[in-house]
Amino acid sequence: MKLLTKARAYEEARRQEIADGERPLFHVSPAVGWLNDPNGFSVYRGEYHIFYQYYPYDVKWGPMHWGHYKSNDLLHWEPLPAALAPDEPYESGCFSGSAVETDDGRHLLMYTAHLEQTDPDGGTRVTQGQCVAFGDGRDYQKYAGNPVLTARALPDGGSPQDFRDPKLWKEGEDYYAVTVNRTAGGAAALLYTSKDALNWSFVTTLAANHGEFGGMWECPDFFKLDGTAVLAVSPMHMKKQGLSFHSGHGVIAMLGDYDGSTHTFTRKKVQTVDYGLDFYAPQTLRTPDGRRIMIGWMQAWASSGCVPEGSKWFGMLTVPRELSVKDGVLVQNPVRELEACRFAPVEHRNVTIQEKTSLEGVRGRIIDMTVIIDAAASSCRSFTVSLAADQEHRTTVCYDLERDVISVDRSLSGSRQDIVHFRQMPVRKKDGKLTLRFLLDRFSMELFVNGGEQAFSAALYETPQEADGIFFEADGRISADIIKYGIR
Ligand code: FRU
Numbered sequence: 001m002k003l004l005t006k007a008r009a010y011e012e013a014r015r016q017e018i019a020d021g022e023r024p025l026f027h028v029s030p031a032v033g034w035l036n037d038p039n040g041f042s043v044y045r046g047e048y049h050i051f052y053q054y055y056p057y058d059v060k061w062g063p064m065h066w067g068h069y070k071s072n073d074l075l076h077w078e079p080l081p082a083a084l085a086p087d088e089p090y091e092s093g094c095f096s097g098s099a100v101e102t103d104d105g106r107h108l109l110m111y112t113a114h115l116e117q118t119d120p121d122g123g124t125r126v127t128q129g130q131c132v133a134f135g136d137g138r139d140y141q142k143y144a145g146n147p148v149l150t151a152r153a154l155p156d157g158g159s160p161q162d163f164r165d166p167k168l169w170k171e172g173e174d175y176y177a178v179t180v181n182r183t184a185g186g187a188a189a190l191l192y193t194s195k196d197a198l199n200w201s202f203v204t205t206l207a208a209n210h211g212e213f214g215g216m217w218e219c220p221d222f223f224k225l226d227g228t229a230v231l232a233v234s235p236m237h238m239k240k241q242g243l244s245f246h247s248g249h250g251v252i253a254m255l256g257d258y259d260g261s262t263h264t265f266t267r268k269k270v271q272t273v274d275y276g277l278d279f280y281a282p283q284t285l286r287t288p289d290g291r292r293i294m295i296g297w298m299q300a301w302a303s304s305g306c307v308p309e310g311s312k313w314f315g316m317l318t319v320p321r322e323l324s325v326k327d328g329v330l331v332q333n334p335v336r337e338l339e340a341c342r343f344a345p346v347e348h349r350n351v352t353i354q355e356k357t358s359l360e361g362v363r364g365r366i367i368d369m370t371v372i373i374d375a376a377a378s379s380c381r382s383f384t385v386s387l388a389a390d391q392e393h394r395t396t397v398c399y400d401l402e403r404d405v406i407s408v409d410r411s412l413s414g415s416r417q418d419i420v421h422f423r424q425m426p427v428r429k430k431d432g433k434l435t436l437r438f439l440l441d442r443f444s445m446e447l448f449v450n451g452g453e454q455a456f457s458a459a460l461y462e463t464p465q466e467a468d469g470i471f472f473e474a475d476g477r478i479s480a481d482i483i484k485y486g487i488r
Contacts, residue, residue: 002087003065003087004065004087007065008081008082010032011031011056011067011082014032014033014056015079017032017312018032018312021442023442024316024441024442025366025442025488026075026319026487027317027319028050028052028317029313029317030054030056030314031056033057034054034062034314035052035053035067035297036299036304036315037165037281037283038050038051038296038297039052039053039066039098039283040068040109040111041293042098042285043101043286044107045101045137046288048072048285049107049137050068050069050317051067051068052066052067052317053066059312059313060305060307061304065084065085065086066082066109066111067082068083068138070137074293074320074337075319075320075335075338080137083138083139083140084111088142090115090146091115092114092115093113095111095112095113096111097110097130097165098166098168098177100175102197107136107137107140108133108134110130110197111130111131111133111166112130112164112166113128113129115128126161127151127160128163129147129148129149129151129163130150130179131143131146148197148198148199148200149177149179151163154181154190154202155188155202155205158181158182159183162181162182162187163179163182165180165218165219167222168197174193174194175193175194175196176191176193177191177192177194178190178206178222179192180216180218180219182215183208185208185210186208186209186210186211186214186215186216187214187217187233188207189205189207191203204263204264206265207231207233207267213235213238214235214237214250215236215237216235216236216237217235218233218235218236218249219281219283220232220233221233221282221283221284221294223284225292225323226325226326228255228256228325229256229258229265230255230325231253231267232251232252232284233252234250234251236249238250243424243425243426244271244272246272248301248302249302251273251274252270252272252273253271253330254267255269255271268328273296273330273455274296274455275424275455276423276455276457277420277421277458278299278300278303278457278458279297279298279300279457280296280297280300281296281297282296282318283295291322291323292322292324293322293323294321295317295318295320295321296317296318297316297318298316298317298318298446298459299316300420302419303420307461308461319334319335319441321334322335324452326453329453332452333448334368338368342368342486343487344361345483345484346360346362346482346483347481348362348482348483351472352477353383353473353478355473356472357472358470359470359482361484362470363469363470364468364486365440365441365468366442366486367439367484368438369437369440369470369485370436370483371435371437371438371472371481372434372436372480373399373434373479374481375401375429375432375433375434376432376433377479378401378477378479379476380475380478381400381475382398382399382401382474383398383399383401383474383480384397384399385436387470388460388463388469389467389468389469389471390464390466390469392412392467393413393463394413394467395409395410396409396412399434405424405427406424406449406456408422408423408424408456410460413462414464425449425456427449427450427453428453435450435451443459443461445458
């Protein structure tokens with residue numbers, strides 16, 4: 001049987017075996033099996049489409065397919081049959097890529113064909129090149145002339161083994177794609193252009209890694225936002241820098257200027273995109289009403305083998321986030337469409353919290369909750385919110401008011417893995433206040449600080465759903481407003 005037909009039949013049958021309550025409500029999870037990066041996040045014929053790196057047959061990474069969903073509001077996703085399978089002689093996996101709508105109404109996917117071949121001496125030879133496929137929002141045909149962008153178009157010193165993850169966009173008559181490539185110094189983000197998406201030529205190296213910000217980069221994105229050029233990449237094997245960049249794989253945004261006439265990107269600032277335990281490989285789209293929306297993989301590679309026993313699926317995407325640049329900072333907030341999904345508001349204003357406190361109506365595992373701390377009206381050093389809690393389980397978010405640091409700890413979340421469960425992020429008070437917005441969706445927690453100045457994402461796979469308690473605690477006295485909604 002053809003690989004794609006087989007995957008479609010398999011996922012259709014197995015999807016039914018996963019009850020609604022066994023998945024997140026408004027976060028994307030795979031039809032069945034494994035999910036990693038978001039791919040092809042785009043608007044096509046007025047609907048949002050998201051694809052994802054997909055291996056249907058197991059809850060671990062395998063020969064990559066593309067899974068597929070569509071949505072009208074970025075939160076309720078309708079499953080569609082798998083879009084790509086690695087079924088051509090030039091690929092053993094369909095790696096990450098992106099999508100746009102063509103002027104003649106086709107849905108164009110651009111992805112990396114990852115090919116592993118065995119050498120006569122028994123070694124494995126890897127090559128990566130970029131391919132395209134055209135479709136109607138459901139079925140896609142790979143172009144007969146694939147791959148369309150190969151190592152031959154690399155600048156000197158580029159590695160043909162690591163050349164991937166094209167992020168495509170259209171500007172006037174021209175297509176552009178930014179890709180990543182391994183170089184002697186680490187990695188580079190390369191810009192290519194094409195008139196027809198089939199014949200590509202090299203434009204420039206937008207940015208390169210000279211021993212800074214990890215080794216190889218993955219999953220680039222490049223866009224203009226609020227007058228600032230933003231180049232986002234996911235560096236592998238980064239070295240920790242204070243609380244700014246954690247060790248391992250993470251995501252950075254380079255903010256700067258872009259001169260379109262010379263194609264020169266000048267980096268002015270670099271920031272962590274998400275401080276959390278689980279965030280990687282994000283990608284953005286532009287909505288018809290002009291918003292830039294980002295969605296990421298809510299998982300760390302380092303803990304991606306820690307799949308709870310009996311899982312039928314593994315891997316989630318983050319909530320789609322509206323981006324803006326404010327005071328030189330990339331700001332992110334859950335898409336405004338989420339407001340229409342809120343119900344049952346509960347409000348507690350000017351609450352004084354001392355010892356461990358629970359509040360009437362404040363609990364749940366599918367919630368949107370904002371806590372505004374009035375530091376000026378408080379006398380304590382630390383304030384802790386415990387979520388997804390019962391006698392045995394909890395994930396804690398602790399704010400140190402003196403150091404202005406937030407520590408997140410999920411070591412008591414029920415996880416049976418000795419992986420990274422603790423991480424800190426620096427924050428700052430604004431007019432004496434700190435605002436924390438929490439999104440919980442059964443298997444995850446996302447935290448947005450001060451209207452999205454910072455974000456922190458964490459998967460919570462092993463906390464039983466009955467653990468839905470929320471507790472507040474201060475080592476002194478603190479005053480806070482708490483506003484909580486359910487989400488449906
Ligand atoms: C990032 C990544 C990409 C690659 C894909 C393979 O998580 O390694 O660079 O295209 O995953 O699944």
